[in-house]
Amino acid sequence: MPPRKTPQKRKSKWDSENILTDPKSPLATADLRTVLSNPLAWTTLNIEERREILSLFPDMAHTLDADRDNARPNFESLLNDDGFRADCAAYVENLARGKHDSEWLRDAWQAHRRRKAGDFDEFLVEKFETDWMELPDEMRSKKTQKAGEESYTAQAESQEDEEAKRDATPRTEPWTDLVGEMAPENPTHTRSHSLLLLQKLLNLRDAASPLTLVLDNLEQPARPVIAEFIGRAKISKVKVILLSFATVKKPKDVDVVVTAAGKDLRIVVKELVGHYPATDAAQKPSQRAVIIIDSINNLASSAASTLSGFLSSIITPTVSIISIYHTDVPIILPKSFNEYEPHPFIILSHLATAILRLSSLSQEIDRQKARNRAVQEPEWGLKEGREGVIVGLKSKSSSGGDSNVVIEMELRRKSGRSVTENFILAPGQGKLGTGKLMLLTDYSIFAAPEGNGTGEEEEEPQSTFNLGLTDKQKKDREGIVLPYFDAQTDIGAGEGGRILYEMGREDDFDDEEDEI
Template sequence: MSAAKQLQHRRAHNLLLISKLLNCRENASPFTLILDSLEQSGKGLVREFIRRANAAKTRVVFVSFETLKKPKGADIFISASRKDPTALQTDLAAHAAASTPRQKTLLILDTLHPLTAHPRTSLTLPHFLSSLLSLSPTTSLLATYHVDIPLPAASAADPYAPHPLTLLRYIATTLLATHALPHVLAAKRAQDRSVAAPRFGLGEEVEGVVMRFKHVNCRVPALGRGVVVEMEYRRKSGRGVREWYFVPTTAEGGEAGTTTREKAILLEDHPLYGRAQTAAGSQAEEGDEMDTTFNLGLTERQRRDREGVVLPYFDAQRDDGGPGEGGRILYDMGVEDDFDEEEDEI
């Protein structure tokens, strides 16, 4: 298969895969974990899941630990900020029993930090999440984990227990890490110019309030606002699929059922991503010309003069001999050379 066909096959396959994941079709991913940070929140991606679930007539159950108001498009809203995990399981089981067996359900947890820090579920977090999926075979779980929020120190009872994020990465069937488009474009330009990539947010290691990243407008009218998603999908065979996407999302105050063009594309197909690579290459060329104190280029006249130069022993570079003969020296003897053929034969 040629490189062009492989690229076309990869693009078609990965676009179909992200469409299945966002639409929760064919039970493509029972447990999808969103990893967001201060640089890019995952709420826009969650709204996109809700919008597509409403279009597919999938029931949305939103479990809130930090969300105050019911999101648009959520059918059932459960406030679990002050509930015990056992009571939460009871409420979810009651809602699952009230639904029809063929009704698809999208169960959303806005954050997993209260469950990871709770003494009853911190050590049995995989078992707790598995119990939520066992409520109905048509239930898909979507949870968000904030990677920038620190967790309490590990208890002395089990100091060798793995980190909760390690467990979540292991049991999740799909990982979706969100990134800000301006940050990705800045890192791409730095990579193309072979310089150190800039850091943002907590990675800057600057004391004080984390300031918002100020950059040029990174919105394309045809695509609108969106988020860069780094996907890692685990198949049933154990093989993983990794890809970067740009997923257009609705505004926070927008309707969940809007029908505007919102189609996920590969990050490499984004207009600004390709433009950043071209701009970085031109800047690198300009930078090289400005840093040097001399010019290695040739004018048109110098090129013609170079082509007209005849080297005296240029025939020695011809590959007329067989392999292993090495180089040859061609020399035309003149009258001043004292050469005797008989002595040369001896």
């Protein structure tokens, strides 16, 4: 018989290189954590390979006999380590996606270097502003700031060509006076987050606030803030509709004016809806609209009981409302108004998703100076209580300028939590048209004093725990009513204090003790 030929073993197509880089590698579907935790995977290595692997460990926490020649991984602790589990899963996933291929790695490192150099900053900023809101200047890179300034300048020049020709004299920006008194920037996350929220609200991005309530008075009208809303709406190509109760002449940059004074609200609703941008249910709406109510006091006086229903009927996912409420104009309720119903202002405050309380920067500076001197704060206008005084005189000594507005923002999230912060708005007077924002605490006179070894910081003991109270805890502490707190209010003068005590059932009282 001829000798039987032994079949030759088929050579595997996987070697030590392609098994670690090919997306079709068996490792792409294997349980890598179990494979590496097998003791046989360690015993098959020589001494040099073992030392090389142990040198790559971040620390010796998972190494047994680390200072000896028989040092080895602690497989029991590795199996319970979350980092080891996550890294094994990430490697298998990246291997299956081809992210360990040599060409992919070369392109990835090249893209990494380009991104580090800032080649993609303009694209990322544009995508962020399209999805969210306008990015503040302090969060932009120098390269993106330059490109953004050029694009904004070109857009503003085309929109305000006539205004530039009409006023050829150079203007002095009031913001330059503010910069000199600004406190150093605080690059904390809270500061940037607060500025982003107000920027998103002013830009009318993604229905940040369906109903915004602007509270103004004679001392600080809402005109600068409304002009800021309208200017940013024109840049974002948002249709501006003015619901007029007191405005006679059509303002600049307003697309449509709907007169509502003396009209039936049902007719007003139909007229407003007729000016809404056309929407397609199958597609994402391409244009948004904003309704500006110049004086909601008139609406609250004439239709107090139907106020909430009217506002709900004109709000849509693509339409938001900005209403102005004059705090110093009283609302005259009709005789038919139910006295048990809440006041219209309470209803508006409850419905509003954002409330902007406005005040003059020059007056706030004078108030802060009075607080710093521990004297009574000054009042202006109607609050002065002087006969014939309606509007207070502006302070001439203030360097902030009368055009700058202090905004106290109260933004309510969908979860019900409210975010409050104070800002300063300097209305834009240049070619760009948009104003500039800063936190009130960034202004020097409102900045919190730094710890200098005196004051309240010295009274607190040094501890690893935070022994201070939050604002909510302080408010809760003030609201606690102690027992017998008002028991001594009727005591006459000169009688001194008394210790009040009520005896309980457990008290053992002997009448004869008083006779001793």
